[in-house]
Amino acid sequence: MDVMATKQVLVIGGGVTGCAIAHDLTLRGVEVTVVERGELASGTTGRCSAFLHSGSRYAVTDPEAADECIAENQIMRKVMPSGMIEPDDGLFILLKGDDPAYADQWFQGCADAGITAKEISPAEVARREPLVTREISRAAITPDAVIEALRFALVFAATARVNGAHFLPYSEVQDFLMDADRVIGLKLKNRVTGELFELRGDAVINAAGPWVGEISSLIGIRIPLSMSPGVHVIIGKRLVNHTINLIRKPASGDFAYPQGPQTILGTTSWTVENCDHLRAPKEHITNTLRDGEVIIPSLRKYPVLSVNAATRPLIAKPGANERELSRKFEVFDHAEINGVESFVTIGGGKLTIARAMAEKTCDVVCKKLGVDAPCRTASTPMVSWRRFYVG
């Protein structure tokens, strides 16, 4: 019998990160079970802005994140099934009165990261985007795109499932099974039937997004994570044709983008201690509408369809506010850091770079398990999200 195929890994969290990990591990011949306390993508993933970032948003303030985003943006365009990535280009605009020196830095940052930022005239912006403000001094087209976040995660999950991964929705982790300092499994509760059950594995990966700290605290491990929610306001009409970002240091209310028949405005940020039962604060909604009007002056003519909020899992840094925190990710090998064997946490990151996050995490876990199959996700085409349901 193939020894590698007998390795079993339990993944906590069925967001895009957990689904990408399942895809990566199955391609390496590992047996995977993903446990998720709700539906897949019912955490942050299902309510994020769903930009497939080009990295240009971070070109000045977070060049490392910019490099990661453009690399993954290009890979996703190759391995995602056709139709998954809306063909919209990103439109970045410098408002009259905003800092022209920052725009110079931004163009340079994009060039340094290898992100194409093709300058277009304000007249060209007016032609492409009749409802967008005319108060523009510079503009550029970038390879940013919009995706549908649930389906994006399901593509990873569907491909993993076709390759043998198991997904257990409505299965909440309540505790760990330990053998001395080694994690050997999980104690779970089926949230539909109330049944308590156990699963065993050779390793456990904590991919619970903003809940990674809550999970690891079950065995006394602290993860340096900042939980930073953001609000979106959804307008019930498609008002723009591109994803529109302001050329500014990333800040609240600096983008608008189309998704199907709607326009989404965002986003804001604050910090919370607990990201369950998140509510969008009223002032975040009014501020988002106020800032949205700067981009689309006629915005108030159209109905607000809904509002949502979700929490970013960001790696904390002492003294930095949420906007200053990098969108980078970190893999925590708890054997090295805390002396707890067979347990790894993935924290931080973004949906755009979920594949790269999974690769790094699976490299660490596979090394522990003695699995030497290399990562193949950068070149393996994935199947339609529909196959998650129909096989």
Ligand SMILES: Cc1cc2nc3c(=O)[nH]c(=O)nc-3n(C[C@H](O)[C@H](O)[C@H](O)COP(=O)(O)OP(=O)(O)OC[C@H]3O[C@@H](n4cnc5c(N)ncnc54)[C@H](O)[C@@H]3O)c2cc1C
């Ligand atoms: C407002 C906002 C906008 C964003 N916009 C973008 C964007 O445009 N582009 C981009 O690339 N990124 C964006 N991000 C970041 C991106 O959404 C996240 O980095 C990514 O979705 C995190 O995915 P995840 O799988 O790690 O976490 P999640 O999607 O939160 O998944 C974790 C899962 O763990 C489950 N879980 C928790 N506790 C338990 C338990 N006890 N037992 C079992 N399961 C459990 C949860 O139910 C959840 O489904 C945005 C984030 C926010 C908040």
